[in-house]
Amino acid sequence: MTQSNTRLGILLMIATTFVFAAQDGLSRHLADTYNVLMVVMIRYWFFAAFVISIASRKTGGIRAAAATTQPVLQIFRGVLLAVEICVMVLAFTYLGLVESHAIFTSYPLLIAALSGPVLGETVGWRRWTAIGVGFIGVLIILQPGFRVFAPEAVIPLIAAFLFALYGLLTRYAARRDTAATSFFWTGVAGSVAMTSIGVWFWEPMIATDWGWMACLCVTGVLGHWLLIKCYEVAEAGAVQPFAYLQLVFATMIGITLFGETLEFNVIVGAGLVVGAGLFALWRERRAKPYGDCRNSCDNVSS
Known part of the structure; x- marks a missing residue:
């Protein structure tokens, strides 16, 4: 992998994080007015169309992309x-x-x-220390004794757990399926699931918000396209640390467009979480070099 490709990969990852942060801002704007399930359902329709379009252009077409010996795992993912x-x-x-x-x-x-429990990998004491430091950071953000028991404070932590489990299952699936297959099932299975539930929560949407919804769908497709291109030109280990920039971009959007505030405890806690996460990524890269796009391009944030 050449240095120029690595530089391009970093630039593509930065662009990806910005687009996904914009997507999150659009999601928040729409979900403040409309049902979350409906918003995510429509977003998934465009995501599924993108996935099917990508699959149809590959050798073997959709049939090859959908071929898997572990359909239950892929649907669950x-x-x-x-x-x-x-x-x-x-x-x-x-x-x-x-x-x-x-x-x-x-x-x-x-x-x-x-x-360890999901993939059977060995986690050394250094990474366990990083994990402990990171969750001290989470507790600082949650402000123990004040907000830690507030239900809303647990919601993003649940999302983080679900995304971590999804990432691990993606690694597990990659042992037998290609990234193209996992990517195909991610979009199609998610779209079917969201449609089966989201249609029951349909709400009329004004014309202006349909415009914002269109922007949300475009950012979703663009973000995934950029991520795929990123892993095509650079190793995952070289660009993954820059994924944390999504926190920076999302914070900027939250403050400038939604009037949110950046509290001191959030700055300190997030700093510990990011620092611990980067250290854990570094230790994992030393222990086992990151794979290429086959193992990584399906691991994307919300």
Whole structure:
């Protein structure tokens, strides 16, 4: 992998995080007015169309992309990600973008913690220390004794757990399926699941909000396209640390567009979470080099 490709990969990852942060801002705007399930359902329709379009252009077409020896696992992964997105968008409506993302950034630590029981991987004491430090950061964000027992404060933590489990199952599925297959099932299974539930919560939408919904769908497709291109030109280990910039972009959007505030405890706690997460990623990269796009391009945030 050349240095120029790595630079391009980093730029693409930065662009990806910005687009996904914009997507989160649009999701929050729409979910403040309309049912979360309906918003996510429409978003998934465009995501599924994008996935099917990508699959149809590959060798073997849709039949090859859908071919899997573990359909139950692939369907479960797709449904799990759809549930995680619904939970995270719900968190935006209760806590806003700043605090939700500050807590959600703990998901790499959850992946590290769960990689042992789920994948049978060995987690050394250094990564366990990073996991502990990261969750101290989460507690600082939640303000123990004041907000830790508030139900809304737990919502993004649940989303982080679901996304971590989804990421681990994606790694597990990659042992037997290609990234194209996992990506296909992620979009299709999620779209079917959301449609079966979301249609019961349909609400009339004004013309202006249909415009915002269109922007939401476009950012979803664009973000995934950028992420795929990112992993095509650079190793995952080289670009993954820059995924944390989504927290920065989401915070900027939350403050400037939604009037959110950045509390001191959130700054300190998020700093600990991000620092611990970067250390855990570094230790994992030393222990086992990251794979290429086959293992990584399906691991995307909400």
